[in-house]
Amino acid sequence: MKEQARIVMNDKSIASQIVAFIHAEGMAVGSHLPAQLIADRLRVSRSPVNDALAFLHEKGVLIRERNRGFFLAKPVEQPLDQVVDQLGLGEADVVTSVYFRIADDRLKGLLPEEVSEQALKTRYGLTNTQLNSVLGRISQEGWAERKPGYGWQFSSMLTTPDSLLKSYRLRLALEPAALLEPGYRLDPKVLKRCRAAEVHLLQGGIETDTADQLHDRGVRFHESLVEASGNSFFIDTIKRVNRVRRLLSYRSMQDRQRYTEHCKQHLNVLDLLEKERNEEASEELRAHLRHTLDALSNISNILKP
Structure with missing residues (x-):
């Protein structure tokens, strides 16, 4: 027991x-x-x-x-x-809260590149179980790893505004191309799920969803489109980028006004894919990513420490 x-x-x-x-x-x-x-x-x-x-x-x-x-x-x-x-999962809320505090402190330069577990426990008032859960999540997402023998080391990747913009430029090169792969097919069930997620956001989710939920909905949308290409090189690259861009993605969510337009653009892409007008969908996706890139450039002050 x-x-x-x-x-x-x-x-x-x-x-x-x-x-x-x-x-x-x-x-x-x-x-x-x-x-x-x-x-x-x-x-x-x-x-x-x-x-x-x-x-x-x-x-x-x-x-x-x-x-x-x-x-x-x-x-x-x-x-x-x-x-x-x-369900008695309040403990998970503590883990999530501290996860965001660590992320924010890291972006603000308040945490060094190398830190001990004891220092993290003391700073954030964590139990051993909570600390293990937080560090496990951070490690899974690729922005910190355990040092041989002692302590943890944060990755220097994607901790500057320019890093996030570079990740979008990579996505701008790959994602529209994925829609033009031979045999591309977006499963109707996946399309329906993606459309429902966008409608949810437009009906109030933009204001009420957590940063975690907003980020994951966006990630699921874009990864679902790329997965339909069946090209493992596209899929693996986009998933890797999405893992490590999470930190600055959260920070950019302080400005949620842009999400209404994002949702409408996502729905336009889905409508075109449903009609098998993939070339138009690819161009629409390219325009969407370009729009996002420009929007992030305009709010670069939010991304700075």
Whole structure:
């Protein structure tokens, strides 16, 4: 019993992220939640995902079918913070809060490139479990890694406004080209999911979604378009860029006014892909990324420490 409690504590953050994924996707009751798909989405191994799914099964959110896996047992329609509280996942909120504080302090230059675990525990008032969860997430996202033997080292990558702009220039070169790959096909179910996410934002989500949710919705949209190319080189490159640009992406979300136009542009791209007008969709996507690049240049003061 004690062992089970320990496992649940260690995986509360992942359980919370799975609930956020269900909520963001608007999943219907009966939807399948494959462990590998979720592990790939959250960029963690399958073992903690399986533990988190088992925890959500115990809480009645999921049902488990023998030899088939986990399925959604009831709709997740309430505000996400309410769902998290009802499931006893408040610990994950602490982890998320400290994650953003560390990110902000790092961008402001208040944390050195190398830091000890004890210094982080003291600075942010963390337990060992909380610290491990925070550092695990940071490590998964690629902006810090454990030093051999002692302490942690932050990556110098993507900690300046120019770095974020460079990442968008790379995306500007690759993403529109992915839509022109031979045999490109965006699955109707994926298209429907992407469209629903944009409608949600236009109907108020821009103001109410967390920075995490806003970033992940944008990432899912763009990665879904690239994945439909079937070209693993495009897919791997874009996913790698999205992992490491997260820090400055969060900072840029202080200005949310631009998201309304972004959503409309996303919907235009989807409409064109649905009609199999891929060349026009590619040009629309190029214009969208260029628009975003210009907007980020105009708010570069927000990105500065």
